[in-house]
Amino acid sequence: MAAYDWFFDAVGLRAWCDADAVDTPMSMAELLATTRGGDAANAEEGGFLFPSLDVLHGACPAIGQTRDLTAFLEEGFLAARDELRIVLDPITQPLSWMLDGALALFQATPWWLMIPILLFAAWFASRSRPVTAFVAAVLIFFAAIDHYDVAMQTLAIVFVCTSLSVAIGVPIGIGMSRSDLAQRLIVPILDLLQTLPTFVYLIPLIFLFSVTESKLYGIAIILYAIVPVIRLTDLGIRLVDRDVIEAADAFGMTKRQKLWQVQLPLALPNIMAGVNQTIMMSLAMVVIASLVSAPGLGVLVLRGIRNLELGVGIVAGIGIVLLAVILDRVSKAALSRVDKQGKAR
Amino acid sequence: MPGAKIAIRNLYKIFGPRDREMVARVKGGTGKRDLLENHAHVLGLQDINVDMQPGEITVIMGLSGSGKSTLIRHLNRLIEPSAGEVLVDGQDVLKLGPAELQKLRRKTMSMVFQKFALLPHRTVAQNAAMPLFVQGAPEGMRVREAEKWLQRVGLGGYGDRYPSQLSGGMQQRVGIARALAANTDIMLMDEAFSALDPLIRTDMQDLLLELQRELHKTIVFITHDLDEALKLADHLVILNDGAVVQQGDPQHILLNPADPYIEDFVSDINRARVLRVRSIATPVQAARFDGEVEADANLESLIATSDGDTARIYRVRDNGEIIGQVDMKDLVKALVPSVRTEKGEK
Numbered sequence: 267m268a269a270y271d272w273f274f275d276a277v278g279l280r281a282w283c284d285a286d287a288v289d290t291p292m293s294m295a296e297l298l299a300t301t302r303g304g305d306a307a308n309a310e311e312g313g314f315l316f317p318s319l320d321v322l323h324g325a326c327p328a329i330g331q332t333r334d335l336t337a338f339l340e341e342g343f344l345a346a347r348d349e350l351r352i353v354l355d356p357i358t359q360p361l362s363w364m365l366d367g368a369l370a371l372f373q374a375t376p377w378w379l380m381i382p383i384l385l386f387a388a389w390f391a392s393r394s395r396p397v398t399a400f401v402a403a404v405l406i407f408f409a410a411i412d413h414y415d416v417a418m419q420t421l422a423i424v425f426v427c428t429s430l431s432v433a434i435g436v437p438i439g440i441g442m443s444r445s446d447l448a449q450r451l452i453v454p455i456l457d458l459l460q461t462l463p464t465f466v467y468l469i470p471l472i473f474l475f476s477v478t479e480s481k482l483y484g485i486a487i488i489l490y491a492i493v494p495v496i497r498l499t500d501l502g503i504r505l506v507d508r509d510v511i512e513a514a515d516a517f518g519m520t521k522r523q524k525l526w527q528v529q530l531p532l533a534l535p536n537i538m539a540g541v542n543q544t545i546m547m548s549l550a551m552v553v554i555a556s557l558v559s560a561p562g563l564g565v566l567v568l569r570g571i572r573n574l575e576l577g578v579g580i581v582a583g584i585g586i587v588l589l590a591v592i593l594d595r596v597s598k599a600a601l602s603r604v605d606k607q608g609k610a611r
Numbered sequence: 612m613p614g615a616k617i618a619i620r621n622l623y624k625i626f627g628p629r630d631r632e633m634v635a636r637v638k639g640g641t642g643k644r645d646l647l648e649n650h651a652h653v654l655g656l657q658d659i660n661v662d663m664q665p666g667e668i669t670v671i672m673g674l675s676g677s678g679k680s681t682l683i684r685h686l687n688r689l690i691e692p693s694a695g696e697v698l699v700d701g702q703d704v705l706k707l708g709p710a711e712l713q714k715l716r717r718k719t720m721s722m723v724f725q726k727f728a729l730l731p732h733r734t735v736a737q738n739a740a741m742p743l744f745v746q747g748a749p750e751g752m753r754v755r756e757a758e759k760w761l762q763r764v765g766l767g768g769y770g771d772r773y774p775s776q777l778s779g780g781m782q783q784r785v786g787i788a789r790a791l792a793a794n795t796d797i798m799l800m801d802e803a804f805s806a807l808d809p810l811i812r813t814d815m816q817d818l819l820l821e822l823q824r825e826l827h828k829t830i831v832f833i834t835h836d837l838d839e840a841l842k843l844a845d846h847l848v849i850l851n852d853g854a855v856v857q858q859g860d861p862q863h864i865l866l867n868p869a870d871p872y873i874e875d876f877v878s879d880i881n882r883a884r885v886l887r888v889r890s891i892a893t894p895v896q897a898a899r900f901d902g903e904v905e906a907d908a909n910l911e912s913l914i915a916t917s918d919g920d921t922a923r924i925y926r927v928r929d930n931g932e933i934i935g936q937v938d939m940k941d942l943v944k945a946l947v948p949s950v951r952t953e954k955g956e957k
Binding site: 507509510512513515516517518519520523527528531532607 | 687689713714715716717720721722724725726727728729730731732741742744745746789793799
């Protein structure tokens with residue numbers, strides 16, 4: 267006799283419960299109880315059990331078990347998968363091309379060309395000698411310990427994902443700043459994206475795309491990293507001095523003129539702060555994305571964990587930290603340059 | 612009234628979601644406090660009727676909260692009214708579509724702001740050329756016009772600086788150059804000098820009057836400072852609680868305040884400096900004069916000329932013609948606010 271039998275007897279649902287009862291496979295808990303030698307049903311009656319799905323199923327086979335619920339979700343997702351792929355596959359395909367292209371480009375470029383290019387980019391963004399020198403030191407360190415290739419892979423992925431996040435995020439942020447309704451609708455989505463544990467992003471994506479496709483990790487990284495740039499674009503534009511906006515209106519500026527001449531330039535320090543955050547978050551995600559075949563330093567960390575190769579893991583971990591530091595320094599230097607210009611003016 | 616550059620007719624502004632319904636209530640006699648407490652709407656402006664003549668400076672004066680900044684923003688529709696008409700050259704601004712409104716803002720009205728509202732990321736020259744940029748004028752013309760107007764407001768050679776490198780007074784000069792560069796008939800000045808310290812403010816007032824003698828714009832000037840209002844105004848409009856209390860020739864208002872609110876207002880100012888001889892002149896009666904005085908001289912200068920002798924009588928000249936006389940006894944009476952004279956006489 268299972269718990270809660272009395273309930274279904276009392277309310278007269280016994281006939282409904284047993285209508286097409288078949289013997290379902292035992293749950294793991296029941297199996298364990300049986301193998302321990304006790305009678306599962308008796309053990310259950312011993313305490314006052316919470317009427318969970320599994321317990322109720324024991325009393326009334328018409329009620330499903332919890333594993334039916336997860337199976338239902340999985341089947342629903344699999345059923346919708348083919349239709350979703352028809353829509354999502356072509357849309358996201360360029361992402362795969364971009365990632366593969368960037369990876370190939372970063373690796374095909376010889377080191378004696380790549381390092382000067384990166385140093386020039388660092389100088390162009392930061393206009394700071396110490397920062398550029400530090401970037402040079404880190405790149406040489408990577409090359410010296412034979413981690414140059416993996417570092418370039420990680421950098422390529424961060425580069426593509428950050429660029430796309432900015433290209434998509436800034437327009438969304440502009441849209442949000444123009445309409446309170448849009449802001450109310452989008453903010454909860456951003457909150458969700460930011461609070462969702464990073465691993466959870468990967469689950470639906472693995473079902474949708476095959477693990478060998480680069481867009482799988484590309485999408486995961488972009489979804490995670492796009493949030494700050496959207497938020498700070500919206501905030502930056504909303505913080506633009508209302509008097510200046512009023513002056514722009516009073517002289518008959520069009521919406522477009524106002525956006526390009528007033529709002530975006532004045533919001534630039536905030537947008538740059540968002541870009542800095544986006545870079546850091548895509549770097550954080552690229553490590554986790556190594557679980558779904560993203561190449562780069564993350565793979566070495568994963569190897570360190572899986573094979574207990576302590577040294578490999580530590581070196582790769584330090585490499586990631588160094589990469590994070592140079593990306594942060596360069597983008598912060600660029601930000602403070604923009605900020606200072608804004609204030610000097 | 613024909614000839615008015617800007618005519619405001621029965622203008623109402625009520626802040627709140629059902630402002631149009633509330634207009635009827637206000638017309639029916641509901642007061643500001645009643646409207647706020649029982650209907651949760653704020654009465655901004657009620658039944659404003661003002662004519663602004665071309666080439667004149669119309670000063671709208673009132674304390675903070677009197678609705679003066681709200682009123683000026685109706686002229687170029689930075690604020691939408693609840694009811695009424697604003698006629699500019701006979702055309703109702705409130706009926707304009709978006710494209711016509713944009714044209715009005717570009718070609719007909721320019722504006723100077725209390726907090727300057729310059730673009731901080733653009734140079735002084737670029738700021739001054741902003742209206743031309745907005746209109747899509749070619750680069751060469753923008754540079755030329757900006758330089759010309761900056762020169763005109765005394766900022767020649769500052770074109771390459773950024774606004775934050777300039778003092779408040781200089782920044783507002785850029786604001787004025789920007790408004791002038793738009794080459795509009797009408798200039799709206801919203802407390803344009805209120806954020807400046809007193810000495811600079813006097814300089815800017817002089818600059819404005821000097822520019823006005825040359826350019827003859829129709830200027831709408833908002834201020835809370837009576838001295839400033841009296842110095843600049845050809846036509847003075849006094850607002851209180853969103854309604855016009857009195858309007859007309861400033862000297863006339865000073866000598867004949869319509870109600871206690873204005874009496875309070877005018878009681879604190881230096882009448883000798885503000886009042887002109889013309890305003891207290893009477894028809895010629897005396898046979899002998901102690902001297903002559905210009906009609907536009909202020910009373911202060913006449914007191915200095917007379918050495919404070921109240922027995923003297925002066926002949927008043929305007930452009931060489933004799934238009935009347937001033938008895939120093941009348942002058943002394945005019946120096947005392949009217950409310951007190953009345954009490955004294957009773």
